Amino acid sequence: MPTDQESVPSVIWPAESGKYKVMQFYKNDEPYMRFSNDAFGKPACKHQKILIDFAKEIRIDTKRLVYDDGLFLLPDNVPYKMCGCDLCDISIKEKKSLFYGVGTDFQIGIDKKHIDKMKDKYPDWVFEY
Secondary structure, rough: OOOOOOOOEEEEEOOOEEEEEEEHHHHHHHHEEEEOOOOOOOOOOHHHHHHHHHHOOOOOEEEEEHHHOEEOOOOOOOOOEEEEEEEEEEEEOOEEEEEEEOOOOOOOEEEEEHHHHHHHOOOOOEEOO
């Protein structure tokens, strides 16, 4: 995992406006959010890819469940915990984001309390759900 001197950004926004898959995480009470690299509907737009890429970023290995089509998860012994996922419509120019839905692979929706915490961290952005 990154050391205290190395910072993990709370959000890495997509480069372009569009509809993206999103995953929400906490480390202790600190919110983190990651988006798919590709817009919704493209083959690489998957929650599993977001989770695996985030795990690599924080330098931990994922664990793979042998049931549920081999779903990847963060291990229980790490401080980062997934708390929500599904879709977000983003306007980069207007700094607006709309979160909605329930991710079918994890059967978990958007965590609204998490979004409210992001509002405090990014007051120049509009967060809706």
